[in-house]
Amino acid sequence: MKFDTIIIGGGLSGLISGIRLSKQGQRCAIISSGQSALHFSSGSFDLLNTLPDGNSVNNPIEAIEELAKQAPTHPYTKLGSNKFSQLAKEAENFLKEVGISVKGDARKNHFRMTPMGTLKPTWLTLEDHMQGENADRISWKKISIFNVTGFLDFYTQFIVDELAKIGTTCTTHLINFPALEHLRKNPTEMRSVNIARVFDNQENLDEFARQIKAENGDCEIIALPAIVGLSRKDAVTYLQKEIGKPICLLPTLPPSVPGIQVQQQLRARFQEAGGVFMLGDIVIRAEKEDNRISRIYTNNHGDIPFSGKNVILATGSYFSQGLIADTERVYEPIFDLDVTFSSNREQWYDRNAFAAQPYQTFGVRTDKDFRGLYKGEAIENLYISGAILEGFNAIKEGCGAGVSILSALYVADRISSK
Ligand SMILES: Cc1cc2nc3c(=O)[nH]c(=O)nc-3n(C[C@H](O)[C@H](O)[C@H](O)COP(=O)(O)OP(=O)(O)OC[C@H]3O[C@@H](n4cnc5c(N)ncnc54)[C@H](O)[C@@H]3O)c2cc1C
Structure with missing residues (x-):
């Protein structure tokens, strides 16, 4: 089965790249094993609430230069402050264009309610909330x-x-x-x-x-x-x-009705734009030729390979099994890409359950264009987006959806500019 771009993972990140590329006329397939983090989300999209040193952020756009000093491998640091602010603006318009009505602005965090009634900073909140x-x-x-x-x-x-x-x-x-x-x-x-x-x-x-x-x-x-x-x-x-x-x-405790609605809307827009969404299939392995991914194999399709000029890996973090942690290491199970993690397991956790947990920042290494690294070398046609990326802590920094959306738009643009 041949496509222009094959996207592995149909959560927020995979769907956004898929919509962007399909609207530009690319033939795209999304292969997704199951539910995404959206099914458990709050109804708000975080961009950047806190710097790694604990200082809170009111204006995410102004904070990117300081973030770059504190977190050199953060996805936003790779984007740089100009690209970050351009993509944040585009993301706000993108969500509105696909029919997801949100309020908020990347130049000023507002506050949303948690299921426990406290107010928390965020970037965009669904209009009804x-x-x-x-x-x-x-x-x-x-x-x-x-x-x-x-x-x-x-x-x-x-x-x-x-x-x-x-x-x-x-x-x-x-x-x-x-x-x-x-x-x-x-x-x-x-x-x-x-x-x-x-x-x-x-x-x-x-x-x-x-x-x-x-x-x-x-x-x-x-x-x-x-x-x-x-x-x-x-x-x-x-x-x-x-x-x-x-x-x-x-908001209620999960599952999240608004999150599922967002997922359903994104999927519908992707399919309307001509994309093929394969739910319930798992990508298990891939083959490489000349430092390019040439074929992808899934559980349901057995020996019938998928091939695409480009591939986007958007399989999420531990929660969606885009990253797997065993007793020795943290690894990426499809391509065995380079993953940043500490070899001393003691350093994965902070014993204070409320502290920032180091394992949250582990993830797939990429070059500056978000192409996945294998043994230190970028694979030419394999782009990485979303929660699987290294260098950020979605919980401590309050930047989960922002990383997923901005990296998705960025990799889609890299692919279409080739
Ligand atoms: C429970 C939870 C709640 C969150 N709530 C919020 C929130 O309210 N606001 C916020 O800003 N951020 C939140 N986040 C942060 C979150 O990571 C991002 O907001 C974002 O939704 C992640 O999207 P993603 O597409 O990168 O990954 P995911 O949503 O994890 O999607 C990955 C997809 O890949 C699929 N997949 C994995 N492996 C394979 C494979 N081998 N083959 C095929 N498919 C595969 C999975 O089934 C899944 O559908 C939350 C995270 C979690 C875990």
Whole structure:
């Protein structure tokens, strides 16, 4: 099977490169083994919240030069500050163009709510979600928070307590929704995604709107856990219109309905642009000729190889098994690319569970063009993007989605400029 570009991994990073290249007329295939980190994400995209030395970042664009001094192998350092700010701007437009409505700006982090009710800095937040301009202020003083009976992955009281600390008063409301009765019988079924499927049904959404309208009192805004809008993007707009008040969503524990919706939208845009998405297949090995990847083999296709002029590796980090850690080493399982890690296993972890964990910065080494290195030499047609890259700590620095999106746009541009 022949393509212009083969992308291994269909998460945020692989899909963004795939859309970019397919829209330019390339014939692309994405081979993806399963769910991505988006299925567990917050509904916000982080760009850069903290420098490695612990200093917080308000303006990611201004912080890149200092980041370069502290983290020489960071993907943003490889991009350089001009390219970084150009790609961050392009990313904001790209998401809007593919129908993912976000608010935010790379020149000023805003704040989003965590499932525990605290406010955390971030770059872009899905439009329907609650956000604040500062760590200690949101725009509303009176909020009505609604939940459905039996949904335990949403901690209303924590949120109420945290909002009280910043001067916002909440009333809480529990709706005993009859159409959820079959899920409630088995508490393991009472999860955000299953509930959202119920609210994808028009009659149920109408009934939900009716019950919220009857109870919301004199609040300025209604807040709901993110349990609507799995298949219908307009669910919040629809509820707002029916109820006659603004509505915002609050994050739940995973799985993430908004994250799955983003994944579904990106995949749909990729396929509309002519891309081939193969879900549930695993790339297991590859062959090389003249320092180029010539053939790729997958579990489902056995001896039938995939070949492409270029290949993008976007298989994620440990979570998606793009990187594997065994007792001796951390390795990349398809191409056995060079991976940065400490040979002393003791240095992988900090015993303080809340400290930055060194293993988070391990990842695949690349040249300045993000081409993967094998025994120190760049493979000519193999580009690396996303969470599998070396040199950054997505949790400590708050830069996970930014690295995945910016590196994806960058490698797509490298390929199309060849
Ligand atoms: C649980 C979790 C939650 C996160 N939440 C946030 C958040 O809210 N905001 C934020 O900014 N960042 C978040 N991050 C950081 C995250 O890494 C990035 O935001 C980003 O989504 C990663 O995208 P990716 O495409 O690089 O990798 P992934 O999303 O991990 O995708 C990799 C894909 O490759 C596939 N794959 C792996 N191996 C193979 C193979 N051999 N063959 C075929 N396919 C393969 C996997 O199935 C997966 O679909 C989160 C990370 C995790 C782990």
